[in-house]
Structures are given as structure tokens and as C-alpha cells.
Amino acid sequence: MTKIGVYICRCGLNIAGTVDVKKVTEYAKTLPNVAVARHYTYMCSEPGQSMIQDDVKAHMVDRVVIATCSPRMHEETFRKAVAETGLNPYLLEIVNLREHVSWAHTHEPERATEKAKDLVRMGVARARLLEPLEKRKVKVEKSVLVVGGGIAGIQSSLDLANAGFKVHLVEKSPSIGGRMAQLDKTFPTLDCSACILTPKMVDVAKHPNITLLTNAEVVDVKGFVGNYEVSILQEPRYVDAKKCVGCELCTKVCPVRIPDKFNENLTQKHAIYIYSAHAVPKIATIDPTRCLRLKIKKDVCGKCQEACEAKAIAFDQQPQTIQIKVGGVVVAVGSEVFDASRMAEFGYGRFKNVISNIEFERISDASGPTNGKIVSPTTGKAPKSIVFIQCVGSRDKRFHEYCCRVGCMVTLKQAILAREKILEDARIYVCYIDLRSFGKGYDEFYSRARDMDIDFVAGIPSEIHCSQNGSLYFDVYDKGINKLMEMHADLVVLGTGLVPNSDLERISSLFHASRSADGFMLEAHPKLRPLESAAAGVFLAGACQGPKDIPDTVAQASGAAAKVIDLLSNGEIELEPLKAAVNKDLCSGCRICESICPFKAIEMKPDTGKDNENFRAEVIEAVCQGCGLCSSACPTSAIEIQQFSNPQVLTQVQAAFERAKPKGGK
Amino acid sequence: MSLVDLMTMATPNFGSREKILAKLCGRELVNCFQCIKCTSGCTALKLLELKPHEIMKLVNLGFVDELVSSDIIWTCATCLKCVQRCPQKASPYHVIVALRNLAVEREAKVPGRYLKAVSQILETGLAEACRKIVTRKMETVDRECLGLPKVSKPKENFQTIFMKAMEERP
Numbered sequence: 001m002t003k004i005g006v007y008i009c010r011c012g013l014n015i016a017g018t019v020d021v022k023k024v025t026e027y028a029k030t031l032p033n034v035a036v037a038r039h040y041t042y043m044c045s046e047p048g049q050s051m052i053q054d055d056v057k058a059h060m061v062d063r064v065v066i067a068t069c070s071p072r073m074h075e076e077t078f079r080k081a082v083a084e085t086g087l088n089p090y091l092l093e094i095v096n097l098r099e100h101v102s103w104a105h106t107h108e109p110e111r112a113t114e115k116a117k118d119l120v121r122m123g124v125a126r127a128r129l130l131e132p133l134e135k136r137k138v139k140v141e142k143s144v145l146v147v148g149g150g151i152a153g154i155q156s157s158l159d160l161a162n163a164g165f166k167v168h169l170v171e172k173s174p175s176i177g178g179r180m181a182q183l184d185k186t187f188p189t190l191d192c193s194a195c196i197l198t199p200k201m202v203d204v205a206k207h208p209n210i211t212l213l214t215n216a217e218v219v220d221v222k223g224f225v226g227n228y229e230v231s232i233l234q235e236p237r238y239v240d241a242k243k244c245v246g247c248e249l250c251t252k253v254c255p256v257r258i259p260d261k262f263n264e265n266l267t268q269k270h271a272i273y274i275y276s277a278h279a280v281p282k283i284a285t286i287d288p289t290r291c292l293r294l295k296i297k298k299d300v301c302g303k304c305q306e307a308c309e310a311k312a313i314a315f316d317q318q319p320q321t322i323q324i325k326v327g328g329v330v331v332a333v334g335s336e337v338f339d340a341s342r343m344a345e346f347g348y349g350r351f352k353n354v355i356s357n358i359e360f361e362r363i364s365d366a367s368g369p370t371n372g373k374i375v376s377p378t379t380g381k382a383p384k385s386i387v388f389i390q391c392v393g394s395r396d397k398r399f400h401e402y403c404c405r406v407g408c409m410v411t412l413k414q415a416i417l418a419r420e421k422i423l424e425d426a427r428i429y430v431c432y433i434d435l436r437s438f439g440k441g442y443d444e445f446y447s448r449a450r451d452m453d454i455d456f457v458a459g460i461p462s463e464i465h466c467s468q469n470g471s472l473y474f475d476v477y478d479k480g481i482n483k484l485m486e487m488h489a490d491l492v493v494l495g496t497g498l499v500p501n502s503d504l505e506r507i508s509s510l511f512h513a514s515r516s517a518d519g520f521m522l523e524a525h526p527k528l529r530p531l532e533s534a535a536a537g538v539f540l541a542g543a544c545q546g547p548k549d550i551p552d553t554v555a556q557a558s559g560a561a562a563k564v565i566d567l568l569s570n571g572e573i574e575l576e577p578l579k580a581a582v583n584k585d586l587c588s589g590c591r592i593c594e595s596i597c598p599f600k601a602i603e604m605k606p607d608t609g610k611d612n613e614n615f616r617a618e619v620i621e622a623v624c625q626g627c628g629l630c631s632s633a634c635p636t637s638a639i640e641i642q643q644f645s646n647p648q649v650l651t652q653v654q655a656a657f658e659r660a661k662p663k664g665g666k
Numbered sequence: 667m668s669l670v671d672l673m674t675m676a677t678p679n680f681g682s683r684e685k686i687l688a689k690l691c692g693r694e695l696v697n698c699f700q701c702i703k704c705t706s707g708c709t710a711l712k713l714l715e716l717k718p719h720e721i722m723k724l725v726n727l728g729f730v731d732e733l734v735s736s737d738i739i740w741t742c743a744t745c746l747k748c749v750q751r752c753p754q755k756a757s758p759y760h761v762i763v764a765l766r767n768l769a770v771e772r773e774a775k776v777p778g779r780y781l782k783a784v785s786q787i788l789e790t791g792l793a794e795a796c797r798k799i800v801t802r803k804m805e806t807v808d809r810e811c812l813g814l815p816k817v818s819k820p821k822e823n824f825q826t827i828f829m830k831a832m833e834e835r836p
Contacts, residue, residue, distance in 0.1 A: 345751055391701070396753035433701040462707020462751055477705040479719070484711055 003035035004127050005061030006120060007052055009043035009068035011098055018102035020113040024067070027117045031124045035060055044074050049081040056085040063130060065123045067095040067116070072525075088132035090577070090643060095123035118656060125655035129648045133577035138622050140226030140568050141327035145170065147218055147507065150178020151550060152332035152542025152557040154200050159561035160330075161209035165568065168324050169204065170232055171214045172503075175279035176201055178334055179543075182262065182358065184365040184372075186550055187413040188445035194278050194367070201280040213322065214281065221510050222600075224623040225537030226327045226573050236317035238286040238294065239272075243312035246282035248274060250304035250313065258290050264359045267369040272304045272313075277367040284312070328537045328564040331521060332557060333507055335498040335543035338393030338400070345463040346392065346494055352377045353472055353489070354464060356392075356496045357407070360414050364421070374421050376490040378470035383490035385427040386418055387472075389460065394497030394547075395433065402518050404497025405547040408436045411495050412445055415454045428454045429487065431461060431476055439551065457485075464492060498547040511538045512599070520546045531560045536625075539563050578643050579624040580631060582617050586638035589615040593630035593639050599623050602630065671729060678728025682768070686725055689764040695757045698722040704748035704758050714741035718748050718758030725761055730768075739765045740777045788828060791820035 006028040010016035021039045028037035036055055040048045043066060055061045064087075066078050071094040079089035097116050105112040142165055146157045149171030157167045169176070180186075181201075183193035204210055216234040223229045254270035262276045271290040274282060284304075288294040292301040293315055305313040337358045341349035348354045353376055355363070366372040376383040388411045394404035415428050435456070437446040450456070461474040473488045500519035501507075508515050513533035516522040521544050524532040531539050541557040542548060548556065567573065580593075584607065594602045594617060601623035604615040617630075617639060630639045637646055669678055687693060702719050710716035716738055724733055733739055739762050748758045770776060783793050796817055798808045809816070 391753065395699070397755040398753065433699065459702035459706055462703050462747060475706050477702050477711070477717070477719075479700060479702050482717075484706070 002033045002063055002128055003061050004031075004033045004063045004065060004124055005052065005055050006031075006034055006037040006065045006067065006124065007043055007048075008037070008039040008097070008120070009048070009066065010039055010041050011043075011069060011102075012041065015068075015097050015102045018106055018109050018112045019097060019116045020109070023113055024116045024120060028065075028120050028124070031121060033128055034124060043068050044077055049078070052078075053081060053085045056082065056087050062087065062091070063127045064092045065095060065120070065127050066092065067097045067120050067123065069098040070094075070096050070100075090133040091127075091130050093123045093127040093130065095119045118659065121658065122652045122655045126648055126652045129645075129651055130643070133642055135574040135577055136621060137572045137574055138226055139572050140570075141228070141325045142166065142568055142571065143168065143324070143326045144328050144330065144564050144568070145218070145228065145230055145324065145326040146330045146332060148178070148332035148334055148542070148544070149173075149176030149204075149212075149214070150332060150334045150542060150553075151180040151197060151200075152334065152544075152553045153178070153330070154197075154204050155554050155557035156330045156332060156541050156561045156564075157204055157210050158200065158207065159558050160564060161207045163561070163565050163569075165209065165565070167207075167210045168230075168232075168326065169210055169212050170216050170218055171212070172217055173275060174215050174237065174283070174285040175275035175281070176204060176212070176214065177276070177278065177280065180550060181276060181278060182264075182365075183361050184368075185413060185417060187409045188439070188441040190413070190416070194365075198278045198280075201278065205280050212281070215285065216322070218507070218510060219321070221329075223325075224599075224620075225535075226568070227622065228326045228329060228537065230324050230326060230329075232322040232324065234320045234322060236288075236314075236319055237283060238288065238291070238313065238315055238317050239284045240312040240314045240317075241281065241283050243310045244283045245310055245312075246274060246279075246284070247309070248284070249307045249309065250284055253303040253307045255301065255303065256290050256292060258287060263362050263369050264356075266359060266362055286313075327568045328539065329511060330539045330541050330557075330560050330564060331507060331511065331513065331533065331544055332541040332560075333501050333503055333544045335520075335547060336501050338404075338496040338499050340392050340494045340496050342399065343392060343396075346389065346492070347464045347466060347472075348494055351464065351466040351470075351472060351492075353383075353466070353470055354492045354494065356494050357388075357410050357414060358496065360493050364414065364417050372421070374418055374491075376470075379490070382422040383426065385429070385487075385489045386415075386491045386493065387487055387489040388415060388428075388430045388493045388495060390430065390432040390435075390495040391460070392494040392496045393499070400497060400499060400518065402547070403436065404495075405436075406549045407495040407497050408432070409439070409442055409445070409549065411493070412437070412449045412454075414493060416445075416449055416452060419452045419454060424453075429457055429489075430454060431457045431459060433458075433460060439549070457487075461487070498543055501544060504544065507544075511535055513538050513540075516546075518546070520544065531556060531563050537567060575622055576626065578626040578641065579621050580619045580626065580628075580639050581642050582619060583638045583640070584616050586636045587616045588636055588638070589617070590635065591615075591617075592633050592635065593617050596629050596633050598627065598629065599625050601625070669727065674732070676729060676732055679731050680728050682730035682734070683725060683728045685768055686730055686761070686764050689767060690760060694755070695760050696722055696725055697754050698726065698752075698756045699754055701753060703751055703753065707747050707751065709743045709745045709747065710741045714738075716741045718742075718762070721761060721765070722756065722758055725765075730765070733765050734769045734772060735774050737777070739769065740780070788825055790817070791824060792817070 008021050008025050010021050025037045025039045042048050075094050082092050083089040101112050101116050144160050144165050144167050146153045146169045157169045161167045180193055180197050186193050216232050219233045220231040250272045251270045254272045256271035257268040259265040260267045260269040272284050272286045274284050340356050362368040363370050393399045437443045458479045459477045461476040464472055464474045466472055472492050475486055477484045512535040514522045521540050523530045524534055533540055539560040541560040542553040601620050603618050605618045607614045607616045626641055628641045631641050704718040708718055742762045798806050800806050
């Protein structure tokens with residue numbers, strides 16, 4: 001006969017403060033098949049676990065019900081504890097008395113105790129029908145796909161490559177480097193961004209374990225954790241990568257001029273261009289939508305072809321689809337900068353002297369449009385007064401409710417750079433709501449800014465006006481001095497925040513990784529699994545998971561790489577057995593499950609055992625995520641999720657209503 | 667009491683605050699983080715010293731009674747800039763209107779011009795009476811000499827409907 005042990009956790013006062021644990025324990029003892037019922041302060045602690053193990057070892061118990069916190073918290077802990085005794089770990093049932101009872105009904109202790117009894121009874125009923133299950137092992141590909149070549153992707157790729165894994169780094173633009181390559185200096189140490197990033201970019205290009213695919217995008221992902229099949233579409237550069245030496249002779253003769261995206265469209269480049277001064281790989285690229293030859297498709301222009309000494313121009317290049325097999329994925333696609341023209345009151349896009357902070361980076365950068373001179377766009381001269389306005393597009397329910405986490409420090413850095421670069425008599429003001437300088441060395445940096453005669457105004461202007469000569473003026477009220485002031489500025493820099501990458505929707509559906517309400521990628525657990533997505537084998541690095549500065553991005557990227565190594569280093573992984581299973585005798589071959597499965601985990605295979613050629617459903621176990629859609633859709637109950645079969649669930653439902661008195665229905 | 671205004675020795679009145687919150691249908695419209703954008707752009711600030719952010723803070727802290735009996739809540743020009751631009755979708759304007767309503771309920775002193783506007787509307791259906799004005803050329807003109815038609819009077823039952831509507835307001 002089945003002998004069930006019921007173990008009730010008091011969880012300090014988390015559960016015992018509301019639920020009368022002693023009553024529930026006494027009640028559990030009266031339930032059929034229950035051999036032992038005990039309670040303890042912390043069931044997850046070592047003495048708590050050994051209490052269960054001792055009972056199992058003494059053959060008092062062969063199934064275990066633990067009434068404790070959510071199974072998301074400690075199911076794995078208790079499974080391990082049960083397995084150590086030699087009992088199959090799947091003969092364990094968790095009843096959630098904390099999140100579902102004590103925390104939800106703090107003010108109704110008596111009714112909470114009754115609910116706890118109900119849940120324990122349901123758990124015991126289910127435990128009777130549990131069946132032992134085995135984990136299955138599958139081999140994994142020891143190679144990794146990294147999506148996005150910003151600092152996050154670069155760091156993850158280098159860590160993985162150094163650990164001996166083959167890395168495929170896919171970058172959408174013609175060069176790696178991402179946002180960080182556009183920055184002038186970095187806070188709080190004022191290192192030159194290019195000086196610390198460029199060596200890493202070169203390392204990526206030279207590393208024997210890294211295959212760098214620029215101008216490329218992931219278009220399709222099949223398979224499952226450990227064994228992904230990925231299709232990558234590489235757009236042509238129309239330049240032979242092996243022949244091009246990056247001499248830039250071609251760019252000088254090209255007659256077509258187009259806005260330079262790397263310089264935030266502040267300058268122009270040619271239709272054949274090298275992405276930036278530090279581009280890796282330093283290979284020219286032709287924009288096919290603007291190049292005269294490629295647009296008209298006739299023998300026109302071709303000046304670059306004449307100028308190229310290396311004979312590298314190849315107008316006949318075609319898009320290429322590349323198939324690779326990888327074991328894990330790091331998504332590091334980064335973020336975008338808020339488009340301040342959506343916020344009409346500050347006049348961005350209407351007034352030339354109102355710029356965004358990423359434009360300021362380019363203006364301040366030595367390789368940027370002004371060679372590093374800070375100027376006011378209308379006059380071309382150094383501004384006499386600069387005003388920074390914080391929280392543009394972030395902490396704003398009309399646009400993005402979250403804090404952008406970098407804006408305050410970016411502004412402090414830019415204010416300091418402005419003070420260093422332009423004459424000392426310039427006035428520099430920062431209009432802020434709250435100044436958040438929380439990182440290591442960040443508040444010292446804030447203090448340094450104040451020492452450099454940068455003034456802080458605690459208040460945000462309501463609107464910006466522009467006078468005829470292009471200079472800006474506006475009213476701002478300071479809450480410290482309780483005064484309304486009029487400010488005049490030659491340059492206003494908007495502290496635009498980071499917003500989710502517009503590609504994220506496509507990427508999240510490609511990898512079955514969900515997104516959070518703010519639009520960024522969603523981590524599997526906000527505290528305990530911050531580097532994993534909800535999809536097994538897909539990890540997150542950098543600002544695609546939420547706005548981040550460079551130190552946090554690099555830390556997360558290294559962390560994500562370590563998680564991939566953890567996943568793949570054994571060469572094989574264990575798969576949870578909680579998957580769909582088909583009873584072939586009941587399957588009618590209707591294909592409903594095949595059409596409904598979001599993971600494409602069901603294959604229809606001919607049933608060879610019979611005379612007629614009937615197709616029966618078969619589950620690809622490694623792909624199945626155990627979501628249960630097929631099971632609820634199957635008209636003949638042929639497909640069921642192991643551990644959640646119809647009898648197992650229905651017994652629990654019956655037990656739920658055992659004590660309920662029938663109502664109505666005369 | 668956990669909070670005392672040491673200038674006036676006033677203490678918060680959370681009952682009054684609840685009345686305001688009920689009028690606003692919840693806390694959302696007072697969910698202010700003091701960015702001061704409303705006050706920076708307030709039309710009534712320069713002349714009349716209205717500081718919308720202070721009103722929001724006072725209501726949140728519970729110093730509602732002082733506001734209800736003050737003159738400052740009647741200075742809002744209802745330009746709605748603060749409603750448009752508030753990053754927290756809070757609304758000083760709606761809070762001020764709620765305070766005014768509470769003031770009327772408590773029969774606090776309502777500025778004479780508001781009562782005048784009400785009787786004006788009752789009589790003519792217009793918030794402002796037709797008046798003679800002086801042009802830039804210093805000529806005094808009225809509708810008649812400009813050849814404008816007479817302003818029609820409201821329909822007969824307008825007054826009864828208007829009075830009924832006023833009584834029905836909670």
C-alpha cells in the first residue's frame with residue numbers, strides 16, 4: 001500500500017503566522033494513505049530535509065507531499081533531497097501554502113487554515129497517482145550563436161571563445177562595436193571609449209574560435225536547447241572582403257552622398273563607405289538603395305571600380321543564407337535611443353540648437369563631425385551657455401515609465417567634457433528631477449561635476465522657445481530656492497533614455513523568448529535567473545534585457561557566457577521528463593496537436609504495425625516544453641503530459657470539492 | 667500626530683484627503699514625483715503665485731483643509747498645460763477642480779467673480795456679458811454700431827434645466 005508522508009513547512013512566520021500549521025498537520029494524518037505528517041520551521045533547511053530523508057530511508061514513506069512555498073522556489077531542492085534517498089524524485093508533490101495561502105489571505109487566518117487543509121488534501125490525492133519518471137540525456141553542440149556585436153556580444157564571444165567554444169557572432173551593421181563605438185568618453189573614469197573598445201573588436205576579428213558575420217541577420221531558428229539549427233541571411237557588401245584593404249580610395253570618388261548613421265546623420269558619407277574610423281572588419285560597403293549602378297542596374301558610374309587598386313568591387317554579389325548548428329544562444333542586440341521629436345514641448349527636430357545626448361557624443365568625439373569641438377549647431381561657435389534636460393522620454397508615462405539608468409551619468413560626463421573642452425566662462429546647467437548616481441565611483445563623479453562649476457537646477461522646464469537668432473530660452477522653477485527663473489541657452493542637450501530595440505519583437509519570437517511590459521527581453525527570474533530567457537538555452541546580455549551602462553553590460557555579458565559554458569561544457573544535458581507522451585492506440589491521427597504546438601514538437605509518423613497507412617502523432621521529446629496545449633486539445637485524450645495526466649489532475653479536482661456542500665439545484 | 671507644519675501648527679486631515687481622492691476616482695491623478703514641470707510652465711504662476719507642484723504635495727501629505735479655505739486654488743487659469751505635459755499623467759488641474767468643489771461643499775468663501783459668472787450664465791447663457799470696448803484707435807464700439815446681430819436669449823426652459831443640473835451635482 002502507498003505510504004504518503006506529509007511535511008508542512010512553517011517558513012518562520014511566513015506560513016505559520018497565518019495558517020494554523022498544527023491543525024493542518026493533524027488533519028493530514030486523517031487522510032487516506034498518509035503514514036506520517038510532520039511540521040518544521042524551515043523544511044528547506046538541512047535538518048528539515050533530513051527529516052524527510054530519514055522517514056524515506058526507514059521505509060515509513062514511499063511518496064512525499066511537501067506543503068511549503070511555491071514550487072518555482074524549492075521544487076528542485078526537494079527533488080534532489082528525495083533522490084538522495086534512492087526514491088524516484090518525481091514521486092514528490094509540492095503544495096503551495098505560502099504564495100497561494102498565507103501571503104494571499106493574511107487577514108483571514110481561519111479561512112486560510114481551511115484552504116490549507118483543502119490544498120493538502122488535493123496534494124495527497126494526486127500523490128497517490130504519481131508515477132516514477134526518468135530524466136533523459138541528449139548530446140549538445142559545443143558551439144554558440146551570439147546575436148549582436150555591441151560590447152555585450154563582443155564580451156560574451158571573447159569569453160566563450162577563450163573557453164574553447166566555437167562562436168558565431170552575427171551583427172546587423174557592417175561593423176561590430178555597437179553603441180559604445182559611438183561614444184566619446186565613458187563615465188566615471190573618462191576613459192576614451194574607442195581606446196578600450198577597439199582592441200576588443202580586433203580580438204574578436206582575429207580569434208580562431210570566432211566566426212564573425214557582419215551585415216547579417218538571424219532569419220530562422222529550429223531545434224531545441226543544445227541542438228539549435230540557425231539560418232543566417234548575410235546581405236552582400238558588393239565588395240570582396242578578401243581583397244578589400246580598407247584604403248578608402250573608393251569612397252573619395254563616389255559621387256553619391258547619404259546621411260551617415262554612425263554620426264547620427266549629422267554628416268554625410270558616400271554610397272560606398274567604411275562604417276566608421278575604427279570599423280572591424282575595415283571593409284568598404286555599398287548601400288544598394290543609393291548606389292547609382294546598383295539602383296539603376298545599368299553600366300553607369302562605376303567610379304569606385306576604376307579607383308579600386310585591389311579590384312575588390314563586386315557588383316554581382318548575392319545575399320547568402322548560412323546554416324549553422326549551435327548548442328546555445330546569447331541574445332545581445334542592445335537598445336536604441338529615444339526619439340525626442342515625439343516630445344513636442346522641447347522642440348527637438350524643430351530647433352537646431354536642441355540636440356539629443358547621443359548627438360552630443362558624436363559632436364564631442366574626436367572622429368566626429370566637428371573633430372571634437374563642442375559647437376552650437378546654428379552658429380558653429382562654442383556655446384556660451386549649455387543646458388542639459390534630464391529624463392526625456394523616460395520616467396514619463398506618456399512614453400516609457402522606467403528610469404533609463406544611464407541618463408544622469410551620461411549628462412554628468414557630458415557636462416564635465418563640455419567644461420573641459422570649451423572656455424571656462426561658459427555656463428553649464430543641468431535641469432533634473434532626481435539625480436541618480438548609484439554605481440561604484442558614480443557619486444564621486446557627481447561631486448567632481450559640482451567642483452567644476454556645473455550648476456544643478458531642481459526642476460524641469462515645461463516648454464522651450466526659440467528666438468529669431470536661434471538661441472533658446474525657457475522658464476524653469478527650482479524647488480530648492482522656490483523661484484521661477486528664465487534661462488537662455490545656445491545649446492540644449494536632451495537626456496534621452498534607452499528604449500527597446502525595434503528588432504526585439506522579431507527576435508523574441510524567433511527564439512521563443514518573451515518580453516516584459518516595458519518592451520525589453522524578459523529574464524527567467526528577476527533576481528535568481530537574470531541572465532536566462534524563458535526559453536531553455538537562450539541567454540540575455542546587455543541592454544536588450546533592460547537599460548544598462550557599460551560596466552553592467554560587460555558584467556552581464558560575461559555572466560551569460562559563463563551560463564552557456566555551464567550548459568554545454570559536459571557535452572550532454574539532462575532533459576526534464578515532464579513532456580507530452582502519446583498513447584498510440586488512442587491516437588486517431590487528426591493532426592490537431594501538430595497544428596497547435598507552438599514549439600513544433602509533434603511529428604506525424606506512419607503507423608507501420610497496421611495494414612492501412614495511418615499517421616500517428618509522435619513527440620520529439622527534446623523539443624517539447626511540456627506546455628500542455630496538445631493535451632487539452634486532443635479529442636481522444638491520446639496525448640498527455642507526464643505527471644499531469646487526466647486521472648492525476650481530475651483526482652485533484654475531485655478532492656478539491658470533497659468537503660463542499662452542494663448549493664442550489666433544487 | 668506624526669506630521670506637524672511648524673509654521674502654522676496644522677496637521678494632516680486624512681478624511682479630507684480621502685474626499686479629494688474620491689472626487690479624482692483614485693490616486694493616479696495625484697501620483698506626483700515633483701519634477702516641477704507644471705510649475706515651470708504654469709500660466710498663473712507669474713501673476714498669481716500658483717504653484718501646482720506644491721498643491722500636489724500638500725494634498726498627498728494630507729494638508730487639504732488649508733488649501734480648501736485658501737484663495738490660491740481659485741487662481742488657476744485652466745489652460746491645461748500641466749495636464750498635457752505631466753510625465754506621470756498626474757493632473758494638477760483636476761486636483762485643483764476637486765479642491766474647488768470641496769470648498770463649495772464646505773461653503774467656503776468663493777470669489778465673487780465666480781458667482782457673478784454663474785448668474786450671468788443663468789440670465790444670458792454666456793459666461794461674459796456683451797460690453798462696449800475701446801479699439802486701438804481709441805473709438806468706443808458695441809455690437810450695434812459694428813452691425814452685429816443681437817445675441818439671442820436662451821430658450822425659456824434653460825434656467826430650469828440649469829438650476830436642476832446645479833442641484834443634482836453631488
